[in-house]
Amino acid sequence: MTNIRFEAVKTAMGRKPEADRPVPAHNEKVKDYFASDVFTRERMKEYIAEEVLEQLFDDVDNGRTIHREIAGSVAIGMRKWAMDHGATHFTHWFQPLTGGTAEKHDAFFALDKNGALLEEFSGEALYQQEPDASSFPSGGIRNTFEARGYSAWDPSSPVFLIGDTLCIPTVFVAYTGEALDYKTPLIRSTAALCHAAREVCGYFDKQVKHVHANLGWEQEYFLVDEALYNARPDLVMTGRTLMGHISAKNQQLEDHYFGAIPARVLAFMRELEYEALKAGIPIRTRHNEVAPNQFEMAPIYEDVNLANDHNLLIMSIMERVAQRHHFRVLLHEKPFAGVNGSGKHCNWSMQTNTGINLLAPGKNPYQNLQFITFLVNVLMAVYKHNGLLKASIASATNEHRLGANEAPPAIISVFLGKQISEVLDKLEHAKAEEAIIINAKKEMKLGVANIPEILLDNTDRNRTSPFAFTGNRFEFRAVGSSANCGAAMLALNAAVAEQLMNFKAEVDCRIEKGEAKERVLFDVIKRYIVECKSIRFDGNGYSDEWKAEAARRGLDCETSAPLMIDRYLAPSSIEMFRKTGVLSEAELNSRSEVKWETYSKKVQIESRVMGDLVVNHVLPAAKRYQTMLLQNVLAVKQVFSEDETALLNEMDYSIIRQIESHSGAILEGVEKMTEARHNANRQPDERSKAIAYHDTVLPLMAEIRAHADELEMIVDDELWTLVKYRELQFVH
Ligand code: ADP
Numbered sequence: 001m002t003n004i005r006f007e008a009v010k011t012a013m014g015r016k017p018e019a020d021r022p023v024p025a026h027n028e029k030v031k032d033y034f035a036s037d038v039f040t041r042e043r044m045k046e047y048i049a050e051e052v053l054e055q056l057f058d059d060v061d062n063g064r065t066i067h068r069e070i071a072g073s074v075a076i077g078m079r080k081w082a083m084d085h086g087a088t089h090f091t092h093w094f095q096p097l098t099g100g101t102a103e104k105h106d107a108f109f110a111l112d113k114n115g116a117l118l119e120e121f122s123g124e125a126l127y128q129q130e131p132d133a134s135s136f137p138s139g140g141i142r143n144t145f146e147a148r149g150y151s152a153w154d155p156s157s158p159v160f161l162i163g164d165t166l167c168i169p170t171v172f173v174a175y176t177g178e179a180l181d182y183k184t185p186l187i188r189s190t191a192a193l194c195h196a197a198r199e200v201c202g203y204f205d206k207q208v209k210h211v212h213a214n215l216g217w218e219q220e221y222f223l224v225d226e227a228l229y230n231a232r233p234d235l236v237m238t239g240r241t242l243m244g245h246i247s248a249k250n251q252q253l254e255d256h257y258f259g260a261i262p263a264r265v266l267a268f269m270r271e272l273e274y275e276a277l278k279a280g281i282p283i284r285t286r287h288n289e290v291a292p293n294q295f296e297m298a299p300i301y302e303d304v305n306l307a308n309d310h311n312l313l314i315m316s317i318m319e320r321v322a323q324r325h326h327f328r329v330l331l332h333e334k335p336f337a338g339v340n341g342s343g344k345h346c347n348w349s350m351q352t353n354t355g356i357n358l359l360a361p362g363k364n365p366y367q368n369l370q371f372i373t374f375l376v377n378v379l380m381a382v383y384k385h386n387g388l389l390k391a392s393i394a395s396a397t398n399e400h401r402l403g404a405n406e407a408p409p410a411i412i413s414v415f416l417g418k419q420i421s422e423v424l425d426k427l428e429h430a431k432a433e434e435a436i437i438i439n440a441k442k443e444m445k446l447g448v449a450n451i452p453e454i455l456l457d458n459t460d461r462n463r464t465s466p467f468a469f470t471g472n473r474f475e476f477r478a479v480g481s482s483a484n485c486g487a488a489m490l491a492l493n494a495a496v497a498e499q500l501m502n503f504k505a506e507v508d509c510r511i512e513k514g515e516a517k518e519r520v521l522f523d524v525i526k527r528y529i530v531e532c533k534s535i536r537f538d539g540n541g542y543s544d545e546w547k548a549e550a551a552r553r554g555l556d557c558e559t560s561a562p563l564m565i566d567r568y569l570a571p572s573s574i575e576m577f578r579k580t581g582v583l584s585e586a587e588l589n590s591r592s593e594v595k596w597e598t599y600s601k602k603v604q605i606e607s608r609v610m611g612d613l614v615v616n617h618v619l620p621a622a623k624r625y626q627t628m629l630l631q632n633v634l635a636v637k638q639v640f641s642e643d644e645t646a647l648l649n650e651m652d653y654s655i656i657r658q659i660e661s662h663s664g665a666i667l668e669g670v671e672k673m674t675e676a677r678h679n680a681n682r683q684p685d686e687r688s689k690a691i692a693y694h695d696t697v698l699p700l701m702a703e704i705r706a707h708a709d710e711l712e713m714i715v716d717d718e719l720w721t722l723v724k725y726r727e728l729q730f731v732h
C-alpha cells in the first residue's frame with residue numbers, strides 16, 4: 001500500500017527551483033516594462049482623441065459621472081489598444097461580497113443581422129453590464145427572482161490586460177442602486193473624506209482643492225509545495241490545517257525573519273514581481289516573515305481605490321504564478337497553529353492636491369497645527385467607532401489570528417509613540433493664553449505645546465498595536481491577509497469623514513459667534529484630546545492586564561466574530577454611514593447578513609472536513625497501529641514467561657490504552673460536533689446560526705483536534721497519512 005504522505009514528501013523534496021521563464025531579460029529595465037499591461041493615461045493619448053481625454057480626465061479627477069458619448073469614444077480606443085496587444089476578450093472585473101474578484105469574459109465580436117462577424121466593443125459594453133449575478137451574496141437585497149445586478153465602469157482605476165483578456169475595474173450594484181460589492185462604498189467613502197478633509201484644510205490653506213486617502217498594504221502569505229498541499233484535504237478545502245502537531249522546530253530560533261530567501265521561493269518572487277510590475281503594481285519590498293515558509297511583499301502606496309484593486313489583482317496573480325513554480329499560496333490568516341498567522345497591514349494617510357501629507361508634521365507652526373488637527377480627529381474617529389473598525393476586519397478566518405499573541409489583540413486601540421503622546425499631553429495641560437501666541441499675523445507660536453518642533457523618530461514602534469501611528473501615517477494592522485482591505489478602509493474613511501464634519505460644524509459655529517479661529521481650533525482639539533484618551537495605548541497589547549484595562553476603559557473587547565459584526569448595526573454606525581452617504585441602513589443590513597452567512601458556511605465546511613479527516617485518516621491509522629501492538633503483545637506472550645511478559649508488554653499496554661482513549665474521545669467528539677452543526681443549521685436567522693457555529697461547533701473542533709494531534713505523536717510514522725507540520729513547513 002502506498003502512503004500518500006510519503007509520495008508527496010518525495011515529490012516535494014525532488015523539486016528544483018523553476019527557471020523563471022517570463023522574467024525580464026538581463027538588460028531589460030523596470031522602466032521598460034512597468035505598467036506595460038495597463039492602459040495608462042500616457043498610452044490613452046495614442047488611441048483616443050485629445051478633446052475626449054480632456055473631458056474624461058477632468059470628470060475623473062473631479063469625481064463627476066462620465067457621459068455615455070465619452071465612454072463610446074474611449075471604448076473604441078481601448079479595444080484597439082487591447083487587440084494590438086493580443087486581447088480577444090474583455091471582462092468587467094468586480095469585487096463581490098464573497099471576497100476576491102469576479103469576472104465574466106466576453107469576446108470582442110458580435111454578429112450583424114446577416115450573421116457576419118463584427119469586431120465590437122461598444123461604449124455600452126464598457127459602461128455597464130448585467131452579469132448573471134444572481135448567485136452572488138446580497139444579504140437579501142436582491143432575491144434571485146428579481147436578480148438584477150449591474151457592473152459599471154470605474155474610470156478612476158485604469159483597465160489592464162491579463163493574458164488575452166482586457167479587465168475593466170467595475171462597481172457592482174443592484175437594480176435598485178444598492179451596493180453589492182466593496183468598491184462602491186469605498187469610492188463613496190473617499191468622496192466623503194475628500195469633501196470633509198478639504199473643508200477642514202480651509203482653516204489652514206485655501207489652496208487645497210482635493211484630499212485623497214492613500215493606502216500602502218503589506219501582504220503576508222505562506223507558500224507550500226503543491227504535492228504536500230494536495231495531500232492535505234483540509235488545506236485544499238479550507239485554506240488552513242485543521243489538525244497537525246506543531247513541529248519540534250518552528251519559529252523559536254527566529255531564523256526565518258529577514259533570512260536568506262530559499263532559491264525556489266526567490267524564483268517564484270521574481271516572476272511574481274515581474275508580472276505585478278507589468279500590471280502597474282509598484283511592488284517594492286519582499287522578505288521572509290517570522291514563521292517558516294511565510295513571506296511578505298509590499299508596494300509603494302497609492303490612492304486607496306487603486307491600491308485596493310492592485311491588492312486584489314496581486315492576490316490572483318500570486319496564485320497563478322505559484323502554480324507555475326509548483327507552490328500553493330496560503331492567504332488564510334492562520335494556516336498553521338502554533339506559529340504566526342498572516343495579516344495585511346494597511347498603511348493609511350491623507351494627502352492634499354498641494355502635496356501635503358496631512359498626517360506628517362509640517363515645516364511651520366501653521367502646518368503643525370493642521371497636522372495635530374487631523375491626527376486628533378483620526379483619534380476621535382477611531383475612539384468613537386472602535387467596535388465598528390473591529391467589525392470591518394472580523395471574519396471566520398481572521399478570528400483565529402487576532403489575539404493569538406503574535407497578532408494584534410481583538411481590541412482596537414491606537415499607539416502614538418512617545419513624542420506624539422508628549423505633544424498631546426502638553427497640549428492637554430496648556431492654558432489657551434500660553435499655548436497660542438499670535439504674532440503679527442505672520443507667525444503663530446504654540447508656546448507650551450511647542451508644536452513647531454516635531455521631529456519624529458521612526459524607530460519608536462510597537463508591534464502589538466492594532467492601529468499604530470508610524471511617523472507620517474497610521475498602520476491598521478488588524479486587517480486579515482485574505483481580506484478585501486476595502487472593508488476596513490471604507491469604515492476608516494467614513495468614520496474620519498464624519499468626525500471631520502462634526503469638527504468643522506463645531507468650529508464654524510463658534511467662529512460665527514465671534515471667537516478667534518486659532519483659539520477655537522485649539523480649544524476643540526484640547527477637548528478632543530481629553531475625550532478620546534482611552535483609545536490611546538502604548539503598552540503591551542498582548543498582556544492580560546491590557547484586556548482588563550481596556551474593558552475598564554469601555555473599549556469594545558468582544559472576541560467572537562459573529563458578535564463583532566453586530567457593530568455594523570449599532571445606531572452610531574448606521575448614523576455615521578448615513579451622514580457620510582457611504583452605506584444605507586438597507587446596505588448595512590445586507591452586509592451583516594452576508595458576513596454572518598459566510599461565517600457559518602466557513603465553519604460548517606471546516607467542521608465537515610475535520611469529521612472526514614479524523615474518521616478516514618486519523619482513526620484508521622491509529623487502529624492499524626493499535627492492532628500491530630496487540631499482535632506484538634500476543635507474540636510476546638507465546639515466547640516469554642508470565643513475569644517477563646508483563647514487563648515487556650508494559651509500554652505496549654500503555655500506548656494501546658492511550659490510542660483507545662483518544663480514539664474514543666474523537667468518535668464521541670465527531671458525534672457531538674455533527675449534532676451541534678445540525679442544531680446550528682436549524683437556527684431561525686443568519687446571526688443566530690453564526691453565533692451557534694462559533695459557540696458550539698468551534699470548541700468541539702478544538703477538542704477533536706487536540707486528541708488527533710496526540711495520536712499523531714503516538715502512532716507509527718510509517719502509518720500516518722496526513723502530511724505533518726514539519727514537512728509542510730520545512731520541505732522546499
Ligand atoms: P514597515 O512598516 O515594515 O517599516 P515600509 O516602510 O516598507 O514598512 O512601508 C510599508 C508600507 O507603507 C509601504 O506600502 C509604503 O509605501 C507605505 N507608506 C509609506 N508612507 C505612506 C504614507 N504616507 N501613506 C500611506 N502609506 C505609506
Ligand code: MG
Pocket residue numbers: 218345475
Ligand atoms: Mg509596516
